[in-house]
Amino acid sequence: MLADPKLFAGGEGAIMRTINNDEQTAETVGTVNRLIMSCNTSKESLSTLYTMFKQNIFALAFSITSDYHLSEDCVTETFVRLSQITEFDPRRGDGKGFILTIARNVALELRRRYKRECTDFFIQSYGEADKTVEDSIFINQLLKHLNDKQRQVVVMKCCSDLTFREIAKIMKCPESTVKSRYKKAIAILQEKAGVSSEG
Amino acid sequence: MKDKDFNDQGFEKILREKMNELSDSVDCFDKISARAFPQDYLDFSDGEFTVSDLENVTGRKRKLPALKWAAIGAAAAVCIAFVPKTGLADRLFANLGSSSGKNRFRSLCTEITELNKEEELYFFDVDLDVYAKYDVLVTPGVSCPFEESGEEGTMVRVFVRTVEGVPTNQYYAVEYEGTYAEENIIAAAASEVTISKEEAARIEEAEPVFTYDEPLLTETVRDHFIASGSGSLLDAEGKDTAVASYSHNAFFKDENGIRPVTMTVLYGHRNIPADESYFYDICASSGSGNSFVQQEDIWRASLYYNGRSAKPEKSASLFTYTSLFGSDIEQNGDTWAYVFPYSAVNGRVTVKGHAEKTGYDLVSAAKGNYGFIVPAPYGDQDGLSMRLFFDPALLGSIDDSIEVYSSVMSSPALFSSSDASADDITMAKWEEEAAQAEFDEEQQRLQAEIEAQRRAAAQQTAADQHLQEKRANEALIAQVLSAKEEELSRLDPSAKG
Numbered sequence A: 001m002l003a004d005p006k007l008f009a010g011g012e013g014a015i016m017r018t019i020n021n022d023e024q025t026a027e028t029v030g031t032v033n034r035l036i037m038s039c040n041t042s043k044e045s046l047s048t049l050y051t052m053f054k055q056n057i058f059a060l061a062f063s064i065t066s067d068y069h070l071s072e073d074c075v076t077e078t079f080v081r082l083s084q085i086t087e088f089d090p091r092r093g094d095g096k097g098f099i100l101t102i103a104r105n106v107a108l109e110l111r112r113r114y115k116r117e118c119t120d121f122f123i124q125s126y127g128e129a130d131k132t133v134e135d136s137i138f139i140n141q142l143l144k145h146l147n148d149k150q151r152q153v154v155v156m157k158c159c160s161d162l163t164f165r166e167i168a169k170i171m172k173c174p175e176s177t178v179k180s181r182y183k184k185a186i187a188i189l190q191e192k193a194g195v196s197s198e199g
Numbered sequence B: 001m002k003d004k005d006f007n008d009q010g011f012e013k014i015l016r017e018k019m020n021e022l023s024d025s026v027d028c029f030d031k032i033s034a035r036a037f038p039q040d041y042l043d044f045s046d047g048e049f050t051v052s053d054l055e056n057v058t059g060r061k062r063k064l065p066a067l068k069w070a071a072i073g074a075a076a077a078v079c080i081a082f083v084p085k086t087g088l089a090d091r092l093f094a095n096l097g098s099s100s101g102k103n104r105f106r107s108l109c110t111e112i113t114e115l116n117k118e119e120e121l122y123f124f125d126v127d128l129d130v131y132a133k134y135d136v137l138v139t140p141g142v143s144c145p146f147e148e149s150g151e152e153g154t155m156v157r158v159f160v161r162t163v164e165g166v167p168t169n170q171y172y173a174v175e176y177e178g179t180y181a182e183e184n185i186i187a188a189a190a191s192e193v194t195i196s197k198e199e200a201a202r203i204e205e206a207e208p209v210f211t212y213d214e215p216l217l218t219e220t221v222r223d224h225f226i227a228s229g230s231g232s233l234l235d236a237e238g239k240d241t242a243v244a245s246y247s248h249n250a251f252f253k254d255e256n257g258i259r260p261v262t263m264t265v266l267y268g269h270r271n272i273p274a275d276e277s278y279f280y281d282i283c284a285s286s287g288s289g290n291s292f293v294q295q296e297d298i299w300r301a302s303l304y305y306n307g308r309s310a311k312p313e314k315s316a317s318l319f320t321y322t323s324l325f326g327s328d329i330e331q332n333g334d335t336w337a338y339v340f341p342y343s344a345v346n347g348r349v350t351v352k353g354h355a356e357k358t359g360y361d362l363v364s365a366a367k368g369n370y371g372f373i374v375p376a377p378y379g380d381q382d383g384l385s386m387r388l389f390f391d392p393a394l395l396g397s398i399d400d401s402i403e404v405y406s407s408v409m410s411s412p413a414l415f416s417s418s419d420a421s422a423d424d425i426t427m428a429k430w431e432e433e434a435a436q437a438e439f440d441e442e443q444q445r446l447q448a449e450i451e452a453q454r455r456a457a458a459q460q461t462a463a464d465q466h467l468q469e470k471r472a473n474e475a476l477i478a479q480v481l482s483a484k485e486e487e488l489s490r491l492d493p494s495a496k497g
Helices: A021-038 A043-065 A068-083 A095-117 A130-143 A148-159 A164-171 A175-198 B003-009 B011-024 B029-036 B038-042 B051-058 B065-082 B087-095 B098-117 B128-133 B197-206 B214-224 B380-384 B424-491
Strands: B121-127 B154-163 B166-177 B185-191 B240-254 B257-270 B277-286 B289-293 B299-304 B319-321 B337-339 B343-345 B348-350 B362-367 B370-375 B387-390 B401-405 B413-416
Touching (some): A021 A043, A043 A130, A043 B011, A043 B029, A148 A175, A164 A175, B098 B121, B197 B257, B348 B380
Antiparallel strands (some): B185 B299, B240 B257, B343 B348, B401 B413
């Protein structure tokens, strides 16, 4: 995907500004790392992280669970776990990747638990508001032809503006695999769109 | 979904917009904050209408807080003391009080880390689904502590306490996603048994000896499986069965102390369409005799990171316990044979030097149209003790061989009767055949030598004959030359002298 001007982390408010990749690397990584290190004692840091990453975490969780409420729970659980981190080593990588790795693990576990508790996984919940229901169904319809991993790659690429390398790190697989999954996903979506519109 | 929009604008943009709209409606920071900073939410001192304040308004005397907590503590102690120690109660306690569950989870992780630092644990990684289904082949006598994930890439790191390099029945296990790292840990488990340093030292001083009941294994196979004569082994119901075994040495601690035990696992696979099944039996041999055991839940705790119990409600193992070693059934089967498919070559565990065994592996054996397949023990050391049983008829003559494959082999390793062991009658037959073959070979060698000598003699005769002919020819030529010279001198007297 050719990136549009980057909105940092898909966030909002003061954080939502246009910056180039180099600045993002240098500036935001340091900021996020500092916030992670302080969020176990500072509610303000946690709040800032929440504002910055809520959308990314929700999107990734939704791509895994296909469920509004589970994704919301995933956002909650991810930040709670983040607030319990006492020893974060910034040298281990960028904080954004760290947060999304936690989010992915939480989402996978919630999905697993949800699958066990429900007999029919395909009855997803879509929230209460009409708009929420509409958006949820729309996204699930859009992504329904993709497999689990393709959905995750596409969402991380499109909604979180992550590079293939960053996605590979989160998904713990080679960068080339991520690229091929993304390429395959695009091809499937284009093919399905073409078939639908022709039909 | 509007396909027109999809085509015109590109799905990336649509997806981003819709996802942003959806996530905008999420508002859970208060919930996060309440859980992350509970102290800020427990302080009601600024509120005007707390129960305590109301009580004071009524003029009732406040009870001492210490008394209240003591009463709660006593009630809890009574509950714990009188609730029966069942699996259900364990699960309830594991699920109740998430903070205590989390603490237990953390203490489990710390215990593993500390022991691992002291290098008293060895570990191996196994796919969770493989472990859950083939637990008999991964940790004999010990069931999988985690429920199946159904997720690709969920792994378990199994830690085993060792004494003098020999495993014990003190186990730990950690379930994780992707690569093994703190942030990827999903659940952890620890066995009931813990062996102290003093106990470990006593084992080392005692110079333990492992006993192994070899005859019991082969007799059990003989009694329970009949060689059909056409290649297959048949069980009591006449079903075609692949049979294998392996052994596992360990120091086993229970209420009677610590002793060296050899676990012999006899297992098999009935690969019948619509009736595929696995079975096993385990014989634990020690100095005090044999006992027959099943896969057992030995785990004192198995917890997710959030404190919930991670134990499966029901075992997902493919293997069903079948009493074989202790059963009195005797069939008419009197023949058996086996090979050790794996061997160590230059420190690598392979099937006759072919590709290296790595964890989960399937071993298949085939001859002609007949073949069978059976999973191998997970560990390399256990793999070396694996025996693959078969009908000796597969090796009916000295030239016969069976083709053995592991999962990663593209060409077979050939096993003949010289690689196999069998019952006495079959072994005698094989030895006789081998002796006959040796005799035949010697005969052939002698015959070949005689033939060679004959050929050499014939060649010599031919050469002599050739020499004589050559000499006769030379004499004849000399005679002719002499006659020609005389004739020449008669025709030209001047040429003379």
